[in-house]
Amino acid sequence: SSSTASFSRTPATHPLSPRRREAPPREGAVRVLPMGSSDMASQPQSDSVKVAVNVRPLITPELVLGCTDCVTVTPGEPQVQIGPHVFTYDHVYGSTGSSSSLIFEQCVYPLVDSLFCGYNTTVLAYGQTGSGKTYTMGTNYSGESNCGGIIPQVMETIFKKADAMKGDTEFLIRVSFIEIFKEEVFDLLDDPGSVAKAAAPARVPIQIRETANGSITLAGVTEAEVKSKEEMALHLARGSLSRATGSTNMNSQSSRSHAIFTISIEQKRTSSSASEKSTSNEYDILSSKFHLVDLAGSERAKRTGADGLRLKEGIHINRGLLALGNVISALGDEKKRKEGAFVPYRDSKLTRLLQDSLGGNSKTVMIACISPADSNAEETINTLKYANRARNIQNKAVINRDPVTAEMQKLRSQLEQLQSELLFSRSGSAALEELQLLQQKVSLLELKNSELYCELKEREMSCEQLAQRAIATQLEKDQLMLKLESARNGKSWDDIENAGSEQDVDLMKTYISKIQQLEAEVTRQKFTTACRNGLHDRLALDKGMLLDDLGSGCEVGTLEVSSEVDEEEKEREHSSIQEKLDMELQDLDKRLQQKEAEMKQFAKSDTSVLKQHYETKLHEMEQEKRAFQVSPGLNLLIPFPPLKQ
Ligand SMILES: Nc1ncnc2c1ncn2[C@@H]1O[C@H](COP(=O)(O)OP(=O)(O)OP(=O)(O)O)[C@@H](O)[C@H]1O
Structure with missing residues (x-):
């Protein structure tokens, strides 16, 4: 093929650099251009x-x-x-x-x-x-x-x-x-083909041309492509x-x-x-x-x-x-x-x-x-x-x-740069859209959060109301139970219905006073029993000593004098016991007054519970009283001289 072959290229001017020597090549080595x-x-x-x-x-x-x-x-x-x-x-x-x-x-x-x-x-x-x-x-x-x-x-x-x-x-x-x-x-x-050299037409010389950039070319020279x-x-x-x-x-x-x-x-x-x-x-x-x-x-x-x-x-x-x-x-x-x-x-x-x-x-x-x-x-x-x-x-x-290739490379690199810029700008707008979406999402979540908070408050309020209602219901139930108990105890329905809180308080007072009486009686009986037991022992001791003295031949006149002395001593002992008992009674009075005050306070809140409490207490004390009455110590009663007034 004939073409215009570039014979030389004008080099880019460059300052002279130090002389370089290439290393000897290895046999068969292929140095690949970066x-x-x-x-x-x-x-x-x-x-x-x-x-x-x-x-x-x-x-x-x-x-x-x-x-x-x-x-x-x-x-x-x-x-x-x-x-x-x-x-x-x-x-x-x-x-x-x-x-x-x-x-x-x-x-x-x-x-x-x-x-x-x-x-x-x-x-x-x-x-x-x-x-x-x-x-x-x-x-x-x-x-x-x-x-x-x-x-x-x-x-x-x-x-x-x-x-x-x-x-x-x-x-x-x-x-x-x-x-x-x-x-x-x-x-x-x-x-020239198969034409003999002598018969061949005169050869046409090739013209040397110089391009604008200084390259020397040979116009129309044969450049044969070879594969081997x-x-x-x-x-x-x-x-x-x-x-x-x-x-x-x-x-x-x-x-x-x-x-x-x-x-x-x-x-x-x-x-x-x-x-x-x-x-x-x-x-x-x-x-x-x-x-x-x-x-x-x-x-x-x-x-x-x-x-x-x-x-x-x-x-x-x-x-x-x-x-x-x-x-x-x-x-x-x-x-x-x-x-x-x-x-x-x-x-x-x-x-x-x-x-x-x-x-x-x-x-x-x-x-x-x-x-x-x-x-x-x-x-x-x-x-x-x-x-x-x-x-x-x-x-x-x-x-x-190749200049065309160089231009193509330049264009390709420009294209790549533009593509990357486009990609960047696209990713930038995408990020903005994403940001807006996120902002919307945040707003929605905030709204939902406030709604849920309101709902929670409402629920809390309704819970409180329910709790109050539960208490009220419990109270009502207690009252009904009380009424039922009263009805069982034979009270008429009208009495039960008319029974108010004041009546309950009065009832409480009755219970309390009865309890006080019973407690005082129990205490008195306890002390009385204890005193009687003590005096009985003492009298027994004294009687034994007197018999011993008589058995040893003492005179009658001496016996009469000593009997008067004993009477005086017993009197003194009895007085001291009496004083102790008085003190204890006073103490019990105080405690009962305290209990009464407490009862009044309790009566304001829940009478049914108090009622139950005092009824139980009353029952226990009556049992205790009965127990004292049937106690064997009391069956051994010795005639006791009347207390000194
Ligand atoms: N290294 C060598 N060993 C043996 N013979 C050689 C060597 N170099 C050249 N010759 C012989 O010398 C003669 C001239 O060689 P050649 O034709 O290559 O010279 P030339 O420089 O090309 O001459 P011209 O300029 O006239 O074309 C040839 O016969 C060639 O065989």
């Missing part, structure tokens, strides 16, 4: 261009010519020495340095990782003709066997990662393949075949153009779990590109033996590489950069297309390919100088979010 992290997207990561040098071995033509190895790699150091020149890089491979097979793992894998995080990435192979750029990049990969080049390994890793992430991420992977040949951009994937590594490799192989190559003295199949193989990845993150959905931006869309650049080799016309067509090509190649060198110089020179020196991106199509890869929105690795042959020493030193300068280029990579 979704919804707008901070990461808006803050560019300042990254210097990484530079690696790959020293190829001496090749057959060089050995045939008797060339010697003039490049020395410092063991264990990323340092290259050629003659008096010593250069230090991020990595050095080949020769006595690290194995070239480590280029991908150490330099390129981190870029693939960044690609999946939404960053644009670039690998740029630079060097003189025949230095091994195409070999290192693997641009001419046919798919038949693993040549160990960078592009095939990138393709393989991309699909491995995509497979690992497909559970929660949708991928759209596309490739484009262009070449810049004689300062024109051609689409290497623009399939093999599919991608097919496009690479087909494009490589279309690439302009030619034989020179330096390289039997020298690339006469700068080739850029671009892998575009669009990732749509869809969280599978609901919990993730609530916290992450589940529909984040990231768009990133991996530019794999295989430059045409710098060459000297004299050495390459180019003439005619090849010479013209070489001039164009050198013009583009010169512009690239100038861009690298402008960006790599710290003084010029600080002064804000002009960067001549527009001097060539190559530099225009690589604008973001060098000093822009990309993470870039430059691989300087060099020949160790002493015959190439001059070009090698030039390459190493450029490469060394490129290390100073500072890029500002940002995560590329």
Whole structure:
């Protein structure tokens, strides 16, 4: 499919931050971008261009010519020495340095990782003709066997990662393949069909366009969607075949153009779990590109033996590489950069297309390919100088979010905010309604409470009335019982009916006076009995003593005198007893008066009860009196002299 491919993006300007080095990636590790992290997207990561040098071995033509190895790699150091020149890089491979097979793992894998995080990435192979750029990049990969080049390994890793992430991420992977040949951009994937190359119509160059926001686009370039590594490799192989190559003295199949193989990845993150959905931006869309650049080799016309067509090509190649060198110089020179020196991106199509890869929105690795042959020493030193300068280029990579998606996300977050606000306002009005309902409920309850209080008071009053009525009824019942008792006792109904409370009181008085009389009589009898018993004993004693005296022969005259004395003593004793009895009687009188007073008080309240009480008392006292009368002590009565008046 043909479309207008965005080739670069203008980075957001950001103050340069300290140089960061990424930790080496783990094999097969998938670093998942924190979704919804707008901070990461808006803050560019300042990254210097990484530079690696790959020293190829001496090749057959060089050995045939008797060339010697003039490049020395410092063991264990990323340092290259050629003659008096010593250069230090991020990595050095080949020769006595690290194995070239480590280029991908150490330099390129981190870029693939960044690609999946939404960053644009670039690998740029630079060097003189025949230095091994195409070999290192693997641009001419046919798919038949693993040549160990960078592009095939990138393709393989991309699909491995995509497979690992497909559970929660949708991928759209596309490739484009262009070449810049004689300062024109051609689409290497623009399939001419089965038409023979010679018979094919002249290729139409692609126009470079720059959008308002500074993005460089290629109008109408083929962006082929690919679903597999093999599919991608097919496009690479087909494009490589279309690439302009030619034989020179330096390289039997020298690339006469700068080739850029671009892998575009669009990732749509869809969280599978609901919990993730609530916290992450589940529909984040990231768009990133991996530019794999295989430059045409710098060459000297004299050495390459180019003439005619090849010479013209070489001039164009050198013009583009010169512009690239100038861009690298402008960006790599710290003084010029600080002064804000002009960067001549527009001097060539190559530099225009690589604008973001060098000093822009990309993470870039430059691989300087060099020949160790002493015959190439001059070009090698030039390459190493450029490469060394490129290390100073500072890029500002940002995560590329699809603008439409970004807008959608913005709208979605706005929608969520509005929904939450609406929910809040709704819940606020609901709370008000609830409050009003509660207030109504409270009023109703208060009303009901007061009603119940009134009812309770009424009940209390009626209870009191009932209690009074119960008392009255009880009284009435008592009166009726009394009347019934009276009727039983033979009273006429009229008497019973006319019997009032005054009559009751009179009756009480009668009872009381009778009780008083009886009590007085009982007391008197008690004392009388006691006195009689005492006197009887005394008289018996005295009589016995007198008989004893007579029996002992006493005279009669003496007996008469003593009889008079006894009479006087008895008189005195009797008087004292009489006094005691009088006192006791007085005491009893007092008690009876008290009882009478109490009776009067009682008579005012409940005569029936009193009546009963005194009737019982009267009955008891009569029984007591009878008991005294039949007492055996009284049957032993001895004639008692009359009391002294
Ligand atoms: N690391 C290497 N080991 C063995 N042979 C190599 C290596 N690198 C390159 N060669 C050989 O060197 C020759 C030139 O390599 P290549 O075509 O990749 O160079 P180039 O830089 O792409 O040249 P040009 O700029 O002319 O296209 C090829 O025959 C290639 O097989």
